[in-house]
Amino acid sequence: MFNRLSAHNGVFRLPPIQRKNDTELDIAIADLEARGFNLVRRGTQNDQSKTLNRYRYDTTCNKVWAIMEKLMY
Secondary structure: OEEEEEOOOOOOOOOOOOEEEEHHHHHHHHHHHHOOOOOEEEEEEEEEOOOOOOOOEEEEEEEEEEEEEOOOO
């Protein structure tokens, strides 16, 4: 479940958390912060993919993500 950083300094980082919108991500971050994790980074990813459909040319997919880590001494 945890990924150990290459420095081996007792910091464990979770894989990126991805949700559909900011409110769901805020709930997930609050839950992990209650368990002792710290927020490292947060962002938004917008993907646009081309489809071969005749009536719809492209689709847009929005995701919000966060990276959390925990100090393990």
